[in-house]
Amino acid sequence: MFGRSALFATASAGLLSISAAQSATNGSVITTDSPFYGQSPPTYPAPEVRRDGLFAESVAKARALVATMTLEEKVNLTGGVTNPGNGCGGNIPAVPSIGFPGMCLQDGPAGVRGTDFVSGFAAGIHTGASWNRTLAYSRANAMGGEAYRKGVSVALGPPVVGPLGRIAEGGRNWEGFSNDPYLSGALAAESVHGIQDAGVIACTKHFIANEQETNRIATRDGNKTYQSSSTNMDDKTLYLWPFADTVHAGTGSVMCSYERFNNSYVCQNSKLINGVLKTELGFEGFVVTDWFAQHSGVASSLAGLDMTMPSGATYWAGNLTQAVRNGSVPEARIDDQATRILAAWYELGLDSDSSPGVGVGMAPDLLAPHTIVDARDAADAEVILGEAIEGHVLVKNVNNALPLKEPRAIALYGYDAKAPDYNAPSPGLSPWSISLQSTDATSPICGFYGLVASACPPFPINAPNGSIWVGGGSGGNTPTYFYSPFQAFSERAFQDGTQLLWDFENVNATSTVYGNTEACFVFINAMASEGIDRSGLHDDFSDSLVNNIADQCSNTTVVVHNAGIALVDAYYDHPNVTAIILAQLPGQDSGRALVDIVYGEISPSGKLTYTVAKNESDYGAILSPYRPSAQDAIYPQDDFSEGVYIDYRAFDAQNIEPRFEFGFGLTYTNFTYSNLRISANSSATLSQYPTDGIIPGGHADLWDVVYNVYADVKNTGEAIAAEIAQLYLGLPGDGQPIRQLRGFDKQWLNVGETVTMGFPLRRRDLSTWSVEAQQWELAPGGTYKVYVGASSRNLPLTGSFTLGKSGNGTAGGYWK
16 A cells, blocks of 8 residues: 655644744744755655556557667657757657657647647636536647647647646636646546547646746845745645546656745655655656756656756756766666656657658747648637637626627727737747737746746736737747637627727726617736736726726626636626626637627536635635745745645635635526436445555546436526536545535536436545545545535535445525
8 A cells, every 4th residue: 555654744744834944943044954854755766667557568669669779878868958950849859770750849738839820729727617528638639639740749738737726816827727626637637638649748737736936946146046935735635636637547748847845846856756656646657847847867867757858968968877877876767767758659659650750840930931830720620619618607697688689889898809919929938939919028037037036027917918818928829810809899790780889998997988889898807927926816907997887888798818816896796797707718719709609609608617706815825825934035935734725615614705606607598406316336345445456547446436426407598508517525524625526517408408417426536535544545434425516606406325325315496
């Protein structure tokens, strides 16, 4: 039985707080990390990749090839090099003697970034709001296809499951699907399958607990080196769930993150990589650093790191060769690094003669004439529009203000309605290359270089220079075109003969409204980017603009393109604000998707994957990123003392009423829930702990379906629409959240139609981590409470079961 006891000596050993550090250092400034030794103890040796696992045939091929290679050739596979012949973000050099052409590693989570003739897909937060497994697969498969045709070997996301979204103001939360680990993991697993079915290695990132941009990179300031922030976390909190899903799905690579974990840099943390990832989860692929996230040579190799980016020359290359020759690193460790890399390469068929050349479509200089490689596939257009539509979340719709009913005159307001004024490549790390055309890129770019937080100006809360379709940074994209809301409304106005008026200047957040306007739309946004965390969850200018228009227009719809949580209470109760759409980050078809929704061509179906509070203070201590004090400025200590209580789990535990709860979203119809059924898959007694061997993702029996829950949902309204039914469990035992998401099903229903929604429950869904046993544990004889409904706080069907028995269900009320 494998446990994490050495990772955390006790349930709270990982939480060496500032007060403990003060005691260890007599309250003085922390100038050494010696008080923290032992928080993340060594786990050696690095396990070799299994020969009989998921990649067995590919591992056999890789081992045979590695046996023919020199030490120098094997080491060359482990570190990036500069390749002036392509524009890939990372390159592994070719090894001509064995016919290995090299590898191209390229962003990113929302499509191939920094090149031409590619699509701009919706961001992870948007796809997450679709709650659609099939769409998550199709999106990733389309992205993988474009990456493949561009000659990309490793797609650096999707999936992104770190950050999970602990910090409400986190700069990169939008890259992932949800701050709920179950939903995040479910869509991430589909994304792995989608990417890899297209013939490209998926890279799951960022391992692990990479929850803020502030102090993410070690920084040198004069004679002082400020270390990355340390994520201090106990073993019950460990944000491992969605990583297990992606490993179970067969992800070919995992990216280790910048920060320290319990005061040991993640990319050289042997307990996390050797112990948790490669042993507990049985990961068979290779571990690659985030760019410049390596901090040692021998130590990182022994800790289980397999590949470093963007350059192996800093710590490895000749240094690693010498370390083998002087006995510091066993050659078997280098063999395993090379085997894992080549096994993933074989597994995805990248050895095929029909594979495109490495980086063939990644031009090194877009400002110079170059061969065009159009990576797009016309067959993906439906997926790109579909994901854009399904991620819109309608959160207010008074008296059916939407859909529009053949209006004669419409007025558009706000800086977010039009496309940005500039969309062209420029040399270096430019706003275009990191999707920051609509705002000032100074702060994120400053953060990319790891400057101390005080050296970077605050990032503007909104992006005032045009509509946003994705967030900023390496997770952005560079679409061939952008369909703005203004463009889409203009085309519809032409089609219908509608009077269309607009004001996008909105000086001093004011404007005037035409007297015969039947519907006003105000477009605002909330921007976020890699490199720096957000400065807030709303801005006064945007709020004032909405209220100014609503004061003059009795039918005002607010459209918010939000790269993360956006608060709406400054205008939510305004009597003339009749509808609010959290339009999130829809990708290149943003405007077309929005107009299809507001004109009723299709009902909105998205639901929130986070909680929208009434006030920023409702998020408590994890509203903002941790910023070190004078005492821990050199060795920042970020204690995850809230445990698993983030987002809706925290709101439920503290009985805080949100504005919009997790899982909430409206459609153009009504649904009712009935007939809850709970059945055990077998009458056999389940053991308290899993007993099967390790497969990718953990013990094999953790993945067994042990219960099934069903509920009937009926469309009682007047429009065809999709409902997302959600199942939450109340797990027995002390210290458990009131409810945790453990199932969802999305189906489209015709008017009057009733469908059965199904929720298979696996052993892992019913298990909790036992600190004492250091294992996933069931609760024999305990009562498992079942809740099914439309959101985390609208759960009309309730039931319960004890292990080994069929359950009972009761229905109460319905959702409209």
